[in-house]
Every structure is written in C-alpha cells, then in structure tokens.
Amino acid sequence: MILPGNASCQGCPISMAMRCLDVIKNPVLVIPAGCSTVIAGLHPKSAMKAPVVHVPFPSTLAVACGLSEAYKKLGVEANVVAWMGDGAADIGFAGLSASAARRDDVITVVVDNEAYMNTGTQASLSTFWKAKTTTSPAGKTEERRNLSLIMLTHKADYVATASVGYIRDLRKKLRKAGEMAGFRFIHIHAPCPPGWRFPSEKTVEVARKAVMSGAWILWEYDGKLRLSKAGEKYALKENRIPLAEYLKQGRFLHLSERDIREIERKIDEDWEFLLRFS
Amino acid sequence: MRAEGNRNGSGVKRLLTSNEAIAEAVKIAKPDVIAAYPITPQSPIVEKLAEMVESGELDASFVRVESEHSAMAVIHGAATAGARVFTATSSHGLAYMFEMCWWIAGSRLPAVMAVATRSIGAPWNIHGDHTDIMSLRDAGWIIGMAESAQEAFDMTLQAFAVSEVVNIPFAVGIDAFTMSHTAEIVEIRNAKLPERRQAYRILPGMEVAVNAVTMGEARMKARYDLAIDLEKSAEVIERTDGEFGSYGGLVEKYRLEDAEYAVVMAGGWCGDAKDAIDMLRDEGVRIGMLRLRFIRPFPEKAVKELPSEVLVVDRANTGIKGILGMETAACGVEVKNVVAGIGGLDVGIDDFYRLFGKFVDGKLEKVEWLI
Numbered sequence: 001m002i003l004p005g006n007a008s009c010q011g012c013p014i015s016m017a018m019r020c021l022d023v024i025k026n027p028v029l030v031i032p033a034g035c036s037t038v039i040a041g042l043h044p045k046s047a048m049k050a051p052v053v054h055v056p057f058p059s060t061l062a063v064a065c066g067l068s069e070a071y072k073k074l075g076v077e078a079n080v081v082a083w084m085g086d087g088a089a090d091i092g093f094a095g096l097s098a099s100a101a102r103r104d105d106v107i108t109v110v111v112d113n114e115a116y117m118n119t120g121t122q123a124s125l126s127t128f129w130k131a132k133t134t135t136s137p138a139g140k141t142e143e144r145r146n147l148s149l150i151m152l153t154h155k156a157d158y159v160a161t162a163s164v165g166y167i168r169d170l171r172k173k174l175r176k177a178g179e180m181a182g183f184r185f186i187h188i189h190a191p192c193p194p195g196w197r198f199p200s201e202k203t204v205e206v207a208r209k210a211v212m213s214g215a216w217i218l219w220e221y222d223g224k225l226r227l228s229k230a231g232e233k234y235a236l237k238e239n240r241i242p243l244a245e246y247l248k249q250g251r252f253l254h255l256s257e258r259d260i261r262e263i264e265r266k267i268d269e270d271w272e273f274l275l276r277f278s
Numbered sequence: 279m280r281a282e283g284n285r286n287g288s289g290v291k292r293l294l295t296s297n298e299a300i301a302e303a304v305k306i307a308k309p310d311v312i313a314a315y316p317i318t319p320q321s322p323i324v325e326k327l328a329e330m331v332e333s334g335e336l337d338a339s340f341v342r343v344e345s346e347h348s349a350m351a352v353i354h355g356a357a358t359a360g361a362r363v364f365t366a367t368s369s370h371g372l373a374y375m376f377e378m379c380w381w382i383a384g385s386r387l388p389a390v391m392a393v394a395t396r397s398i399g400a401p402w403n404i405h406g407d408h409t410d411i412m413s414l415r416d417a418g419w420i421i422g423m424a425e426s427a428q429e430a431f432d433m434t435l436q437a438f439a440v441s442e443v444v445n446i447p448f449a450v451g452i453d454a455f456t457m458s459h460t461a462e463i464v465e466i467r468n469a470k471l472p473e474r475r476q477a478y479r480i481l482p483g484m485e486v487a488v489n490a491v492t493m494g495e496a497r498m499k500a501r502y503d504l505a506i507d508l509e510k511s512a513e514v515i516e517r518t519d520g521e522f523g524s525y526g527g528l529v530e531k532y533r534l535e536d537a538e539y540a541v542v543m544a545g546g547w548c549g550d551a552k553d554a555i556d557m558l559r560d561e562g563v564r565i566g567m568l569r570l571r572f573i574r575p576f577p578e579k580a581v582k583e584l585p586s587e588v589l590v591v592d593r594a595n596t597g598i599k600g601i602l603g604m605e606t607a608a609c610g611v612e613v614k615n616v617v618a619g620i621g622g623l624d625v626g627i628d629d630f631y632r633l634f635g636k637f638v639d640g641k642l643e644k645v646e647w648l649i
Contacts, residue, residue: 037491042490051487054491055489056377059347069311070356
C-alpha cells in the first residue's frame with residue numbers, strides 16, 4: 001500500500017499504519033494537510049498504491065462524503081477512506097460529526113500522535129495533560145479530548161481504537177471496517193519519535209507501553225462496546241505496568257511524582273467512564 | 279444542446295422568482311450530487327431542489343451538510359469522482375466556503391454554484407450588493423451576473439455546459455431579493471445537456487495522487503494554465519450564447535451603438551438603470567449601457583470599444599473605489615466611478631436618472647459614493 005523510500009521520519013507510526021490499508025478493498029484515500037500529506041508523496045510522485053485525493057484540513061469528511069455519494073450514484077465500487085491526523089480531526093470536527101450523523105458510507109482513520117507534528121509539535125486537543133509541546137512549553141494545562149468516545153456517542157456503525165503497537169489488532173479492525181457499510185471510525189494511537197522525543201527504534205515499544213499502562217484503551221463498538229482481546233486484561237489495574245514506564249518520553253521528563261499520580265487517577269477515571277457504555 | 283425550445287423560447291411560461299428559475303434550470307441539467315447549507319436569500323433554491331429530489335422529479339443525491347465549507351467540499355469530492363454537481367450560497371456562506379472555492383477551481387473541476395448576491399457583515403445585513411461574489415474574482419471561477427429571472431434560468435443551464443467544457447467552476451450571480459425573491463415570467467426552455475465530461479476523474483484502482491504538495495514551478499504553471507483557460511472560456515461563452523437565450527455573450531450592449539456616454543454596470547439593478555437611460559434618450563442625450571454579464575472572464579474587448587465618456591456604477595468597493603470601476607480602468611479606459619446600493623440601499627429609476635444626468639453634465643467627481 002505504501003512504497004519504500006517514502007518521506008516518513010525514521011520510526012514513523014503513520015507509515016506503519018498506512019501499510020495496514022492493504023486489507024481494504026478498492027480504497028480511495030482522502031488526505032488533508034498533515035504528516036500523511038508528505039508521506040503520501042510530493043508532486044509528481046506518489047508513495048501510495050491507491051488513489052489519493054489531497055484536500056484542505058476541514059474538508060476531509062465532506063470531500064469523502066462527496067466521493068462516496070458520487071461513486072454510489074455512478075455505480076462505482078469503492079471504499080472511501082478519510083485518513084487524517086488529530087489536527088484535521090480538531091479543525092474538521094464539525095464536518096466529522098456531521099458525516100457520522102449522516103452515516104456517510106466512509107471509513108475514517110485518525111492517526112493520533114497527540115500534537116500538530118507536521119507544523120512542528122504544537123499542542124492539539126488530543127495532547128496529553130502536562131505534555132510539553134512548542135505551544136505548551138511548560139506542559140499542556142488542559143485535558144486531552146477523547147475523540148473516539150465522542151464518535152461512539154454518534155452511534156456510528158463502527159468505532160474502534162487501535163494502536164501501532166498492536167498491528168494484528170489494527171489490521172483486524174481495518175478489515176472489519178472495510179467489509180462493513182456506513183460510517184466507520186478507527187482511532188489509531190501513533191507515538192511520534194521526534195514529537196514525543198524518544199528514540200526512533202522505540203515506536204512499537206512506546207505504543208505498547210501506552211496500552212500496557214492503561215493510558216490507551218483498545219476497544220471496539222459495532223452496536224455494542226467491547227474491550228479488544230489485545231488489551232482487555234489492562235482493565236484490571238494489577239495487570240498494568242507502572243505508568244512511569246510509559247511516560248519515559250522527552251515531553252514528560254519534567255513531571256513530578258505527584259503529576260504522575262494525578263495522570264494515573266485520570267486514567268482510572270477514563271476506564272470507569274468508558275466501561276459505563278459496555 | 280437543446281432538445282426542445284430555442285433561443286426565442288418555446289417552452290412553458292411560468293411566474294417564477296430567480297431562485298425558482300435557477301432550481302428549474304438545475305432540474306433540467308440533472309446533477310448527480312447537490313450539497314448546500316441554507317442562507318438568506320439563497321435558501322429557496324435548495325429547498326426547491328430538496329423537494330424535487332424528495333418527489334422523485336430529480337434523481338440526485340442531496341447531501342444536508344453542516345456548513346457551506348462542507349457544501350463546497352462535498353461537491354468538490356463528488357466532482358472528483360465524476361459527478362455533475364451543484365450548490366448555492368450567499369454572503370457569509372460564500373465567505374465560509376472561500377477556501378474550498380479555491381480548491382475546486384485549482385483542481386479544474388467543473389461545478390455550478392448560484393450566488394444570491396448579498397452584503398457581507400459586519401454589521402449584519404441580509405440585503406443585496408455585490409461584495410460577496412466579487413470576492414471570488416481571484417479564486418479562478420467563471421462569474422456571471424444575471425439581470426432577470428429568465429437570464430438566471432438560461433445562464434444556469436449555460437453554466438453547466440460551459441463549465442464542463444473548460445473545466446472551470448461557474449458562479450451564477452443574482453441580486454438578493456430584487457431578483458431572488460421577485461417573481462417574473464420565465465420561459466422554461468427544455469434542454470438536453472451533453473453527458474458529463476471533465477478533464478479527469480479519480481477512481482479506485484488508479485495509482486495517482488491529485489493535488490499533492492508541489493514546489494513553485496508546478497503550482498505556478500497550474501495557476502497560469504487556469505488564468506489562460508479562464509480567459510479562453512470567453513470563446514465558449516460567446517459560442518454557446520445563442521443556445522442559452524442570445525444575450526450577447528460576455529456583455530449586453532444597450533443603446534450603445536451611437537452613444538457618446540456609456541454606463542458600465544452588472545446585475546439586477548441594470549433594469550432600472552436602463553429605464554433611466556431611456557428617459558435621457560427621450561431628451562436627446564446619446565447615452566447607453568454596457569452591461570457586464572460576466573466579471574470573469576472580464577469583458578476587456580467590449581470595454582475598450584466604449585466611447586470616451588464612461589461611468590461605472592458599482593455595488594461593491596475595494597478601498598474608496600468601486601471594484602468594476604477599477605477593473606474597467608485597468609483596461610486603459612478613463613472612468614468616473616460611483617459606488618451605490620451597498621447593503622440593499624435602494625437605488626431607483628429616479629436616482630439613476632439624476633446620477634446619469636450629473637454624469638452627462640460633467641459634474642461627477644472621479645469617485646463618488648451615492649449615500
């Protein structure tokens with residue numbers, strides 16, 4: 001799906017996730033501005049073995065809807081995939097919500113690296129509390145927004161979280177989404193080596209530690225909310241690794257023990273909140 | 279392109295507002311995808327189309343979006359897939375979709391949009407002027423300005439035909455309320471447009487990227503090609519004029535043949551101005567009007583043929599000057615320029631009569647605002 005020699009950084013989680021798109025039949029990708037724009041290739045080249053429609057930030061879902069409606073009208077079999085980062089999800093939230101509410105026949109993938117990485121690591125609505133970015137140099141003061149839960153409350157046809165640390169789980173979810181119709185949403189946790197400041201060979205390790213510490217919860221919803229096998233045991237606190245293990249990243253080096261305890265408390269709250277929907 | 283009807287009109291006569299006339303024309307054009315967000319005074323166009331889709335009169339997908347940005351984005355996506363598309367907007371709606379107007383033009387996708395031309399805030403004002411549609415000038419759209427409901431009908435059909443030949447989106451302007459909500463007799467001339475054609479479309483299985491990041495050279499070339507093709511679209515507009523009402527192409531020349539004085543204007547208020555011209559003609563004043571039916575491509579040739587005394591009356595300004603005044607002057611023509619009718623401020627036949635009289639008497643300043 002994605003050619004070697006593309007423009008992604010070393011250890012890039014987005015290119016790892018892009019490779020998994022091969023499980024989707026007849027894909028047409030819609031990609032707004034972001035790291036994925038660059039990875040997909042600079043004109044006149046393309047790194048993707050599928051058609052790519054590059055679009056401005058907030059238009060992503062509406063363009064995807066237009067493609068999908070037109071293919072249906074013209075009798076063309078296609079799986080339109082709106083592929084974006086957390087930045088496009090922020091700026092395009094109204095369009096994302098409207099698309100889910102309309103049940104557009106579109107697969108939306110948000111590769112969430114928890115900041116605006118392509119413009120140089122500025123804080124996004126997904127950025128973790130206390131994480132340092134170039135616009136939160138002392139650490140972000142607000143909570144991260146839980147995008148996938150918001151999409152769940154739209155009662156979209158399919159909503160799942162996934163992680164580049166659990167590729168088999170991710171591929172399974174993409175395949176399932178690809179075989180369904182309606183509005184499908186997959187939120188992929190994508191630890192970014194330069195943005196989070198960890199060595200580029202540790203992307204998978206950091207992604208796994210996010211799940212193992214309970215900081216990123218793997219679940220899916222297809223009418224019913226279920227924890228995913230790959231991460232369900234971390235619902236029990238005693239199965240989790242110490243949170244400090246996950247937080248060994250440049251953006252969190254300034255955290256005090258009290259901060260870490262506070263984050264742990266927030267994570268417990270997140271689990272409790274999510275499981276009310278199950 | 280016409281299966282029935284002809285330039286003189288042999289269709290059914292109906293009493294329609296310009297909004298309704300546009301909806302009737304869109305129905306005849308058979309778009310595949312329509313997306314729109316309501317805004318006064320455009321809303322009746324898409325309400326009418328929604329009814330047509332609901333009743334089965336029109337076999338189209340009607341997407342109810344949450345904003346004008348998404349309206350333009352939906353038709354951008356649908357056109358990318360090869361669908362015939364339509365939207366309509368006004369004022370703040372056009373401002374909100376502005377980014378996507380550049381993208382659909384830069385992508386060279388055929389599309390048609392009706393603009394019920396309305397003032398842009400602040401302060402709030404829902405009434406007519408041309409400030410909204412004039413903001414499209416740099417985006418790379420064909421911009422037409424109708425004067426009557428009949429012309430709005432004919433121009434909308436021509437818009438689909440021209441846009442799909444030149445691969446440039448086409449905006450049809452009608453004045454807020456004085457046209458959008460004012461009923462006139464319209465001849466519904468049936469037409470069969472050619473099958474949708476466009477330069478490219480994106481389908482599954484193609485290994486191609488459209489609008490990937492460019493360096494200066496590719497971007498500049500794309501912009502140059504669009505500029506050249508937008509100029510060349512004048513030929514297609516002129517060539518197909520006879521099939522869509524015979525209005526004269528880029529301009530309508532009204533009592534200009536022996537005129538010593540010329541008034542340059544665009545839009546619905548030209549009808550009242552023509553009455554004032556008739557009154558002055560009755561007094562023996564050799565005055566006429568060059569009505570700009572198109573703002574893009576700009577009718578430079580017709581402007582250059584004007585007599586030496588020229589008055590441009592604008593419903594939109596940039597700085598202290600009127601926009602059409604500047605555009606006309608940029609063709610090397612010496613002009614007097616009056617800005618009037620902003621925010622729906624009424625300019626009637628008597629106002630035009632007095633204004634044109636002052637112009638003929640040589641008493642107008644270089645630039646004046648009719649307040």
